[in-house]
């Protein structure tokens with residue numbers, strides 16, 4: 001069993017997303033192994049967020065397929081599911097680059113809304129809920145217990161009754177992750193979770209992500225600009241530039257890959273860094 | 288701690304002098320051409336005169352003025368900072384205390400509403416006006432689900448009010464249905480209209496939904512005016528039966544027992560007026576209890592979550608369309624029930640009672656009350672119904688008064704009269720969850 005090559009949890013095949021003439025994702029293929037952290041990096045506008053939008057049903061890809069190997073429900077074609085089904089049926093849950101909490105609701109309420117489908121079913125078209133039947137009360141108590149569990153683990157428990165919008169940025173990022181975890185994800189897609197965090201907070205984020213994989217068996221797809229996060233926690237990294245995959249491999253390999261360095265630093269600076277004087281010669285020839 | 292922050296914030300004397308000197312320098316530069324030099328007409332030729340003393344006074348005034356203004360601004364800023372800090376520390380306690388206080392006000396209002404017709408049992412005008420207030424309270428509570436909780440801008444709520452009223456008018460005059468039997472059926476019919484309108488249009492966002500609902504309100508009215516065979520056209524429907532007290536009619540005399548004869552009372556037209564008042568009071572209280580309970584259930588939290596961030600809802604696996612549809616249908620149903628009561632109370636309805644003006648007033652009640660606040664709707668209904676009544680002496684200026692009052696409320700409290708939001712559940716035990 002363990003010696004077999006693991007079946008990927010998510011296989012992306014020849015994914016293309018065009019906006020008019022612009023190919024925001026261009027022929028991207030990628031396998032995401034289960035129980036690992038896969039990093040997705042690339043310069044601004046590389047198409048990372050667009051990739052997430054295609055995975056989670058917010059955009060309908062122009063071409064290509066996204067298949068999820070669900071342990072109970074078999075192979076699901078994510079590109080055909082509406083966004084709420086992606087979260088509910090396929091258990092692929094995402095966070096957003098620009099945090100999207102329910103700002104006027106309390107932190108606890110935010111996490112309870114994440115368990116809407118379970119609770120709505122238990123409330124039987126709200127009838128059991130209105131009558132306050134024990135079956136519904138039990139379901140609600142369980143939902144609260146689950147929320148409390150995640151809040152405790154993420155160090156947010158004393159904020160439970162505060163309106164989410166009143167909390168500082170770093171805390172809001174953590175709440176968004178806690179809320180996503182309440183949906184019981186198989187695959188958690190995090191869009192720049194370290195953006196706006198201070199070094200101490202991003203250190204804590206590293207720990208959290210590693211713990212989620214080790215303890216919960218979660219699979220994580222991680223978009224991140226903060227190299228101290230991606231390089232330290234990712235098992236595997238995929239680098240995008242102008243919608244194309246330009247490199248893929250371990251964090252070490254990516255740090256030394258000439259294509260990646262070029263994408264990040266620009267052609268000339270990269271040449272200087274990589275080849276030293278050679279670039280001086282070529283620069284001398286061009287004029 | 289505050290003193291420390293004060294010390295950091297307050298500029299030193301040297302800084303203040305430097306700041307004021309800067310302003311004085313600007314005053315000097317501007318002042319030389321504008322004040323220091325002036326032209327005068329002397330014997331036909333133009334001469335340049337100097338006014339150095341005046342310039343000096345101007346500069347001195349700028350310097351001192353700046354010192355004072357700066358000092359006042361700093362003081363104001365410090366006060367505000369101190370207030371903010373205190374506010375932050377006590378915010379949690381405040382909201383809880385605020386919630387308790389609102390609850391007491393709610394019970395007080397309930398008590399007043401209960402005894403009002405007893406106190407004013409011989410004043411028809413007061414009880415009638417209070418009944419009108421309660422109709423708007425009920426309409427406001429219905430629309431509050433759609434606008435206040437689910438955040439869907441509905442400009443055509445009057446359409447469902449009309450559907451309920453006409454449903455009862457037709458069921459009673461054509462098929463002989465009684466008030467109590469027609470009440471739920473007409474409510475359901477209005478709810479179905481809500482679903483029918485919501486199904487195609489709830490995919491639209493914000494402004495577009497507002498336009499569609501606005502159009503729907505007008506369509507219903509225009510159909511009622513023109514489809515004469517069905518609705519009586521502009522003449523409306525008259526002699527709609529009044530509600531009875533468990534089968535006992537409120538009439539001066541009849542072969543069958545009437546309310547007055549059955550209870551051995553002398554007939555008084557006030558009996559019916561007071562009875563109607565209590566009917567709408569019960570209907571609106573039922574609405575209130577229903578909406579309050581639903582708000583604490585998954586469906587109610589879903590409504591508020593959709594209002595806060597629809598995209599986040601989808602990403603969490605919520606079927607947003609269903610959540611919106613249920614809010615829309617419930618709002619429509621409650622509007623329809625209010626319409627049944629309206630038809631039964633008036634005994635006569637025509638399309639004229641269901642113009643866009645009504646939609647606007649109901650929406651104003653919800654917005655002014657503080658979106659989502661149940662008690663706010665009551666206060667706003669009282670204000671918006673009583674104002675035009677009190678303003679009758681002002682004749683044609685009374686709409687002006689009405690508009691001015693609305694503007695004042697929005698300036699005074701941009702979030703509505705009551706913008707307090709009570710969480711649907713709390714973790715901390717004190718004052719914990721109540722049903």
Ligand SMILES: Nc1ncnc2c1ncn2[C@@H]1O[C@H](COP(=O)(O)OP(=O)(O)OP(=O)(O)O)[C@@H](O)[C@H]1O
Pocket residue numbers: 019024042043044045046047048049050051097
């Ligand atoms: N809905 C849209 N319509 C048109 N163009 C879009 C749309 N969404 C994204 N794009 C374009 O696709 C490209 C990729 O954008 P995307 O947001 O995926 O980049 P990103 O890698 O997430 O960048 P960043 O690091 O800044 O978040 C950009 O050029 C963007 O303008």
Ligand SMILES: [Mg+2]
Pocket residue numbers: 048049050097
């Ligand atoms: Mg992005």
